[in-house]
Amino acid sequence: MNHAGVLTIALLFTTGLFGTAAHAAGDAEAGGKLFVRTCGGCHQVGESARPGFGPVLNGVIGRTAGSTEGYQYSEAMKSSGVVWTRETLAKYIEDPKSVVAGTRMIFWGISDQEKIENLLAYLETFQPQ
Numbered sequence: 001m002n003h004a005g006v007l008t009i010a011l012l013f014t015t016g017l018f019g020t021a022a023h024a025a026g027d028a029e030a031g032g033k034l035f036v037r038t039c040g041g042c043h044q045v046g047e048s049a050r051p052g053f054g055p056v057l058n059g060v061i062g063r064t065a066g067s068t069e070g071y072q073y074s075e076a077m078k079s080s081g082v083v084w085t086r087e088t089l090a091k092y093i094e095d096p097k098s099v100v101a102g103t104r105m106i107f108w109g110i111s112d113q114e115k116i117e118n119l120l121a122y123l124e125t126f127q128p129q
């Protein structure tokens with residue numbers, strides 16, 4: 001699905017068309033704004049994304065932790081064996097060290113589940129087509 005399609009669905013969800021599913025699906029647009037503010041200093045997404053202080057996060061859902069090209073991960077991340085699913089990502093965003101003890105990602109964590117859902121909805125728009 002393309003970016004616009006996902007946003008359209010997110011908008012449908014927020015208008016309440018699908019009732020309680022609205023919450024679970026997250027709001028990709030709000031997630032995008034939050035991403036720029038809270039993750040964008042270290043991570044890039046999109047076609048021109050390059051590794052920065054942190055790795056590129058395109059297609060992160062479903063891949064093994066520490067597996068993008070051109071980024072020097074910590075040993076902890078490379079050997080974690082974690083696969084990034086919505087569940088492990090949500091936990092990592094909430095408390096990075098609880099998922100990968102010894103990760104170099106210094107992040108205070110976000111505990112608001114709605115914000116986490118929005119971030120995940122945004123990251124889902126950068127999955128391979």
Ligand code: HEC
Nearest residue numbers: 038039042053054055065066067073074077103104105106
């Ligand atoms: C201060 C910089 C910084 C911020 C802010 C930050 N990260 Fe990270 N992130 C990193 C670093 C550094 C790593 C690599 C950690 C390692 O190798 O242990 C990383 C790794 C990750 C990974 C694992 C990627 C992979 O390829 O396995 C994910 C997922 C991730 N970050 C998501 C996020 C999200 C989502 C946010 C915002 C809510 C965020 N990060 C905010 C620096 C940051």
